[in-house]
Amino acid sequence: MILIQAEQLSKTYRTGEVESTALKSVSFSIQAGAFAAIVGPSGSGKSTLLNLIGCLDHPSNGSLLVCGSNVTTLSRTEAAHFRGENIGFIFQDFNLIPVLTVFENVEYPLLMVRNWPAEKRRERVLQMLEAVGMSEQADKKPDQISGGQKQRVAVARALVGEPKLVLADEPTANLDHDTAYRILNLMKQMRDNFGTTFLFSTHDPKIMQEAEQTFILEDGYLSAAGGKQ
Numbered sequence: 001m002i003l004i005q006a007e008q009l010s011k012t013y014r015t016g017e018v019e020s021t022a023l024k025s026v027s028f029s030i031q032a033g034a035f036a037a038i039v040g041p042s043g044s045g046k047s048t049l050l051n052l053i054g055c056l057d058h059p060s061n062g063s064l065l066v067c068g069s070n071v072t073t074l075s076r077t078e079a080a081h082f083r084g085e086n087i088g089f090i091f092q093d094f095n096l097i098p099v100l101t102v103f104e105n106v107e108y109p110l111l112m113v114r115n116w117p118a119e120k121r122r123e124r125v126l127q128m129l130e131a132v133g134m135s136e137q138a139d140k141k142p143d144q145i146s147g148g149q150k151q152r153v154a155v156a157r158a159l160v161g162e163p164k165l166v167l168a169d170e171p172t173a174n175l176d177h178d179t180a181y182r183i184l185n186l187m188k189q190m191r192d193n194f195g196t197t198f199l200f201s202t203h204d205p206k207i208m209q210e211a212e213q214t215f216i217l218e219d220g221y222l223s224a225a226g227g228k229q
């Protein structure tokens with residue numbers, strides 16, 4: 001089953017009189033259950049593409065289907081609802097809320113988008129903390145855990161609402177190499193256990209090797225796509 005389908009997708013940013021085309025007629029598809037990477041140097045369009053797939057921005061041209069829905073023209077409210085139902089996010093700087101505990105950070109998306117009773121929420125949060133090996137740190141605040149542990153919490157938070165798709169913008173950029181590989185392996189394990197599709201961006205060719213499917217962006221063009229499944 002195809003989870004993401006882009007056809008001649010383009011994005012032009014306009015700042016006053018200045019136009020900059022960050023994505024140039026990109027077409028590709030990604031199957032459900034994929035572990036895929038968007039790879040390219042700084043400024044090649046990786047974040048732009050992830051933002052379009054994550055319904056955080058609209059394309060200028062082309063079509064984009066995500067989880068069976070045409071997301072090209074969603075309103076702001078529709079996009080927020082769509083994200084809440086279908087997509088989890090992981091960021092390079094973790095984006096944990098400093099005043100909340102590890103447990104509360106993972107619970108947070110459920111409070112925002114799922115109307116679950118407290119006991120069901122608690123069970124799900126504990127299940128996710130267990131899955132990422134962070135159960136014993138549940139009561140700590142983000143400043144009491146390491147960068148790798150913060151990203152584990154972020155993986156749990158991204159998955160807690162049972163999304164079909166997780167988008168991760170440079171999830172390993174702020175981690176040392178060993179920790180980066182451990183986080184990628186954790187993400188892959190989550191894909192295997194929960195069937196969640198993962199799409200992450202990286203500028204690091206070594207990190208790219210960990211993906212099963214790769215899309216190479218150069219100056220807004222999709223220059224190559226490959227898979228090793």
Ligand SMILES: Nc1ncnc2c1ncn2[C@@H]1O[C@H](COP(=O)(O)OP(=O)(O)OP(=O)(O)O)[C@@H](O)[C@H]1O
Nearest residue numbers: 013015020022040041042043044045046047048049
């Ligand atoms: N909001 C914006 N307004 C104007 N131009 C933008 C905007 N966002 C991105 N761009 C431009 O679009 C191009 C692609 O940027 P994008 O952030 O998608 O690249 P990237 O591959 O994610 O880079 P990095 O690895 O540095 O994050 C760049 O030339 C950038 O300057």
